[in-house]
Amino acid sequence: MHSPALQYTYPLYRNMLDNSVVFMYHGPITPDIVVDVLGIIEDRLEGTGEHRRVSKKLFNIMVESFSLTEEVRKGETILMVRQLPYLYSVSIGRRIQTSSVHEVRAYLDSVNVMTPDQVRAEYHRLLNNVAPEHPTAVGGLPAISILDLARKCNGYLHYSFEYLDDDHTFFSLEASIDKIKKQ
């Protein structure tokens, strides 16, 4: 007789395989865990022949993605890296306050229609005019991290919200990078 856990092993494996998931982490995220995760990804990229430009970019996106989960300490955080033929994607998921959903959605929508120069200008504004001890937050998320991800992936930030209850909503954000540099 199978233990309950074994019933989920193959479906999980199949799901990860079908969705090109090469790495998944669920749990609290601390700087120590960030370093460990980056080490694992580095090991996985080594020997794949991946261009250093791409692996550097992937690293930088992962480092900043973790900033969106900094105050989450109870294991509600998930991080996922997908490797597709032409791109990598880094997704993070975490709980946020349901009352923050509108603010976060509005901010992401505004960033997604900005030109690269506008994103850069707004990033500069937040970097230069806001004291480090009082970062600008959007629904509890650091606005500058969202802008930084938008700059690094040079494109659209996909997001979703899954309503959990009146207090909590699960928020997911995905940043992708092309394996081939756009001209």
Added chain:
Amino acid sequence: MEALRIESTHKTPRVILDPENGIFELSGRSIPEDALGFYKPIFDWLDAYARSPLPVTHVRFDLEYFNTSSSKNILEILKRLEAIHTNGHEVRVTWYYDEDDEDMEETGQDYQALLNLPIELSVKIQS
């Protein structure tokens, strides 16, 4: 003035601020648990150094990766160096980046755009 030396860890950079030997350097990774707590002693040291700086201060930044909370604190360091420079003491900054790390290069360009301070961008020589 006494030097400030902080050894690197796997999540914080090595810091050397040593006027006697003319070495001013930040190198490594910066994803500290408490970014402000880590950088505050550096701010305090630079505030004291600004009262009597060397005629020329050459600062090297050689960072592997860092998050935006660190980048704001690095900007605070650079603003202090800018103030020294504005007060008539030469300050030169060299910002090293890996030739494949376009984000690190771009960050150096951000600091160039935001500050009135000579910041040279320099590709790291691979060993």
